[in-house]
Amino acid sequence: MSGMDDRKTNEDFILELQNIKKYFPIQKTLLDQIFVGRIDYVRAVDDISINVRRGEAFGLAGESGSGKTTIGRLSIGLEELTEGKVIFNGTDLASLKKEELRKLRQKMQVIFQDPMASLNPRMTLGTSVMQGLLIHYPEKADQHRDMVVSIFEKVGLTPANFYINKYPHQISGGQRQRVVIARALITRPDLVLADEPVAMADVSVRALLLDLMVQLKKEFNLTYLFITHDLATAKYICDRIGILYLGKLAEVATVQEVYQKPMHPYTKALLAAVPVPNPRKRRTEPMPEGEIPNPINPPSGCRFHPRCPLASEECSMIEPKLEELEPGHFVACHHAQLG
Amino acid sequence: MEKEKLVKIRDLSVSYQTRIGTVSAVDHVSFDIYKGEILGLVGESGCGKSTFGKALLRMIDPPGEISSGEIIFNGENIMEYDYDRLRDFRGRRASMIFQDPMTSLNPVQRVDEHLIETIQVHEPRTKQNLALQRSKVMIERLGIGMERLLSYPHQLSGGMRQRVMTGIGLILNADLIIADEATTSLDVIVEAKLADQLREIRNDFGVSLLLITHNIALVAEMADRIAVMYAGHLVEIGDIYKVFEKPKHPYTQGLLASVPNIRFDTKEQLYKMPGEPPNLTHPPLGCRFHPRCPHALPICSQREPSLLEIEAGWSVQCWLYQKQSNEERSD
Ligand SMILES: Nc1ncnc2c1ncn2[C@@H]1O[C@H](COP(=O)(O)OP(=O)(O)OP(=O)(O)O)[C@@H](O)[C@H]1O
Ligand SMILES: Nc1ncnc2c1ncn2[C@@H]1O[C@H](COP(=O)(O)OP(=O)(O)OP(=O)(O)O)[C@@H](O)[C@H]1O
Ligand code: SF4
Ligand SMILES: [Mg+2]
Ligand SMILES: [Mg+2]
Numbered sequence: 001m002s003g004m005d006d007r008k009t010n011e012d013f014i015l016e017l018q019n020i021k022k023y024f025p026i027q028k029t030l031l032d033q034i035f036v037g038r039i040d041y042v043r044a045v046d047d048i049s050i051n052v053r054r055g056e057a058f059g060l061a062g063e064s065g066s067g068k069t070t071i072g073r074l075s076i077g078l079e080e081l082t083e084g085k086v087i088f089n090g091t092d093l094a095s096l097k098k099e100e101l102r103k104l105r106q107k108m109q110v111i112f113q114d115p116m117a118s119l120n121p122r123m124t125l126g127t128s129v130m131q132g133l134l135i136h137y138p139e140k141a142d143q144h145r146d147m148v149v150s151i152f153e154k155v156g157l158t159p160a161n162f163y164i165n166k167y168p169h170q171i172s173g174g175q176r177q178r179v180v181i182a183r184a185l186i187t188r189p190d191l192v193l194a195d196e197p198v199a200m201a202d203v204s205v206r207a208l209l210l211d212l213m214v215q216l217k218k219e220f221n222l223t224y225l226f227i228t229h230d231l232a233t234a235k236y237i238c239d240r241i242g243i244l245y246l247g248k249l250a251e252v253a254t255v256q257e258v259y260q261k262p263m264h265p266y267t268k269a270l271l272a273a274v275p276v277p278n279p280r281k282r283r284t285e286p287m288p289e290g291e292i293p294n295p296i297n298p299p300s301g302c303r304f305h306p307r308c309p310l311a312s313e314e315c316s317m318i319e320p321k322l323e324e325l326e327p328g329h330f331v332a333c334h335h336a337q338l339g
Numbered sequence: 340m341e342k343e344k345l346v347k348i349r350d351l352s353v354s355y356q357t358r359i360g361t362v363s364a365v366d367h368v369s370f371d372i373y374k375g376e377i378l379g380l381v382g383e384s385g386c387g388k389s390t391f392g393k394a395l396l397r398m399i400d401p402p403g404e405i406s407s408g409e410i411i412f413n414g415e416n417i418m419e420y421d422y423d424r425l426r427d428f429r430g431r432r433a434s435m436i437f438q439d440p441m442t443s444l445n446p447v448q449r450v451d452e453h454l455i456e457t458i459q460v461h462e463p464r465t466k467q468n469l470a471l472q473r474s475k476v477m478i479e480r481l482g483i484g485m486e487r488l489l490s491y492p493h494q495l496s497g498g499m500r501q502r503v504m505t506g507i508g509l510i511l512n513a514d515l516i517i518a519d520e521a522t523t524s525l526d527v528i529v530e531a532k533l534a535d536q537l538r539e540i541r542n543d544f545g546v547s548l549l550l551i552t553h554n555i556a557l558v559a560e561m562a563d564r565i566a567v568m569y570a571g572h573l574v575e576i577g578d579i580y581k582v583f584e585k586p587k588h589p590y591t592q593g594l595l596a597s598v599p600n601i602r603f604d605t606k607e608q609l610y611k612m613p614g615e616p617p618n619l620t621h622p623p624l625g626c627r628f629h630p631r632c633p634h635a636l637p638i639c640s641q642r643e644p645s646l647l648e649i650e651a652g653w654s655v656q657c658w659l660y661q662k663q664s665n666e667e668r669s670d
Contacts, residue, residue, distance in 0.1 A: 279560070
C-alpha cells in the first residue's frame with residue numbers, strides 16, 4: 001500500500017482520498033474480447049492517497065494524461081471509483097444515495113478551463129449564476145437576486161446590474177471566467193475543484209484571476225483542489241502540491257519544499273523544464289530521454305525508470321512507495337536525494 | 340559587428356473587413372529581422388501577432404488585406420511577387436509552423452512522403468532516392484528515430500509532429516522560420532526539448548526564427564531580441580537582456596511584471612493590469628494603450644506617438660520617450 005500517512009497530528013481533513021484507483025476499459029470489438037479473452041485498461045489513477053486539509057489550496061500538477069482531471073472528478077463523485085475510498089467532510093461518498101450526493105454537491109463546486117463551454121450561451125449571466133440557488137435554496141427565492149448581485153460584486157463584475165443582463169458572448173474571456181467563479185461560489189461551497197481555471201487566459205488576465213481566487217479563498221474560507229499543468233501558476237495559489245506521473249504520485253510537499261528542494265528525479269526534470277522569465281537564468285539542465293509511456297502498459301517498477309538518469313536495476317523491478325523523507329515531504333523514489 | 344538584415348518590414352498594415360467595421364489588426368509596423376536571430380514576438384490575444392506573421396508570407400486571405408507597406412526579403416520586395424514566385428518563396432525561403440501541426444500535415448501521407456514531396460514541389464528535378472536521403476538526414480538531425488519516416492501523422496506524439504513540421508520547414512534550407520505558438524499545446528518537457536532543437540537548428544543552419552507566442556518566459560529562454568505588440572502596434576523592440584532588465588514601454592513593464600515565475604527569489608506579487616484590451620474596430624485615439632496606462636500624459640489620448648530608437652537597437656512607441664520630438668510634431 002502506498003499512501004500518505006499524515007493523520008498523526010489529528011488534523012481536520014476536508015477531503016481524504018484513500019488508495020483510489022480508476023481504470024478505464026479500452027473499447028474493443030466484441031470479437032477481440034471473445035478471442036483475446038482479456039480487456040485492457042488505461043490505468044488513469046493507480047493507487048493514490050491524498051489528505052486535503054480544510055482551508056488549504058492543494059495543487060495537482062503533471063503532464064497531459066497523468067491523471068489530474070480524473071482525480072478531480074473522482075474527488076467530487078463525478079466519476080466512479082475502480083477501487084479505494086473518497087471521504088468528504090467525514091462522509092464516504094460511496095455510502096451516499098444519488099439524491100444525497102446531489103445535495104452534497106452544493107458544498108463541492110467546480111471551475112473548468114473553458115468558461116465559454118461551461119456557460120449556456122442563451123442564458124443571461126445572472127440567470128446562469130442563479131441556477132445553483134434554484135436547485136439548492138428554492139425556499140429563499142425572494143433573496144436570489146440580491147445574492148447574485150452580491151456575488152457579482154465579489155468577483156469584480158461591477159456594476160453588477162450591468163453584467164447580470166449580458167450574455168456570455170458579450171463579455172471577454174476573463175470576465176466569463178469570473179462569472180463561472182461566481183456561479184461556483186454562490187452555493188457557499190466548502191471545496192472548490194478548479195481544473196486548469198486560468199489555462200486559457202492571457203498573462204495579464206491570468207494574474208488578475210489568480211489574485212481574485214486568492215482573495216475569495218480567504219473571504220469564503222474555501223479549500224481548493226487546484227489542477228494545473230503550469231507549475232509557475234501553481235506557485236501563486238497553492239500551499240501544497242502533488243506531482244503526478246502516469247497515474248501515480250511522485251512527490252508531495254509544500255510548494256516551497258517541492259520547488260526549492262525537489263527530491264524525485266521527475267519533479268526535478270519538470271521544474272527544470274519550466275522557462276523562467278529572465279534571460280539571465282536560462283536552463284542548462286538536459287531534459288529526460290524519450291516520451292511519456294503508454295498508460296495501458298506502464299513500465300514495471302518505477303514508472304519513470306526508462307527515462308530516469310538515476311535508474312538502477314531495483315527501479316525496473318520494485319515499485320517505490322511514497323515515503324515521508326522529511327517532515328511533510330513525501331517522495332516515491334528508490335534514489336530520492338536532495339540537490 | 341553590424342548585423343545583416345534578412346527582412347525589412349516597412350509601414351506594414353493589415354485590416355479585416357467585418358460586419359461591425361474594419362479591424363485594424365496590424366497598424367503601420369516597421370522593423371527588421373536579422374540573419375540568424377531568434378526574435379520573440381509577444382502580446383495579448385488578438386493584438387495581431389498571427390496576422391503579422393502571416394502577412395510576412397503574404398498569407399492574408401479575405402476578408403483580410405495588406406493595406407499598406409513593403410516587405411523586403413533579402414533585398415527583394417515580396418509585395419511585388421506574382422503568384423508563382425510567391426508560391427516558390429513560401430517553403431523555399433520562408434516557412435511557417437503552427438500550433439496544431441495536425442491541420443497542416445496530410446493524414447494519409449507518411450512522414451517520408453511529406454518531406455520528399457516538399458523537396459520535389461520546389462526542386463522537381465531532384466531524384467526520389469536523393470530526396471529520401473536528404474529527408475533521412477533531416478529527420479536524424481531533429482532527433483526523430485529513422486523508423487518514424489514510415490509513420491503517419493496520427494501515429495506520432497504532439498512533440499514529434501511539431502518536429503516533423505519543423506523538418507518540412509527546413510528541408511529546403513529556408514532563411515526564415517515563423518513559429519506561431521508552435522510549442523503552445525506541448526507539455527513543458529516536450530516544449531523544452533523542441534526549444535533546444537530550434538536553437539541548435541538556428542546555430543547549425545543560420546536560419547532566422549520568428550517566435551510568435553504569448554509565453555513570455557519561453558521568449559526569455561530562447562530569443563535574442565523581443566518585439567512587443569499591443570493592439571496592432573509594435574510598441575517596443577530591443578535586446579532580450581536589456582528589455583527584460585528595464586522595459587521602457589509602460590505596457591511592456593506591466594506585461595513582464597504579470598508573468599508568473601517559478602523561482603522563489605523573485606517578487607511574489609504579480610502586477611494586475613487594469614482594463615481590457617481594446618476593440619480593434621474602434622481602437623483608442625492617440626496611443627492605443629493610454630486607457631490602461633499608469634503614466635499617461637494629456638497628449639497620449641490625442642496623438643499617436645511614433646516608434647523611436649531611444650538607444651542603439653532599442654525602439655519604443657511611447658510619449659514618455661519623445662519629449663523633444665513632441666514639439667516638433669505639434670507644428
Ligand atoms: N473517459 C475516459 N475513457 C478512457 N480513458 C480515459 C477517460 N478519461 C481519461 N482517460 C485516460 O486517462 C488518463 C488520464 O487522463 P486525465 O484526463 O485524468 O489526465 P490529465 O492529467 O487531466 O491530462 P490533461 O493535462 O491533458 O488534462 C489518460 O491516459 C486519458 O487518456
Ligand atoms: N479572418 C479574420 N476575420 C476578421 N478578423 C480577424 C480575422 N483574423 C483575425 N482577426 C482579428 O484581427 C485581430 C488580430 O488577430 P490575430 O489572430 O492576428 O491576433 P493574435 O495576436 O495572433 O492573437 P492570439 O494570441 O489569440 O493568437 C483580432 O482582433 C482578430 O479578431
Ligand atoms: S504613450 Fe502615453 S499612454 Fe501610451 S504607453 Fe506611453 S505614457 Fe502610456
Ligand atoms: Mg485534465
Ligand atoms: Mg495568434
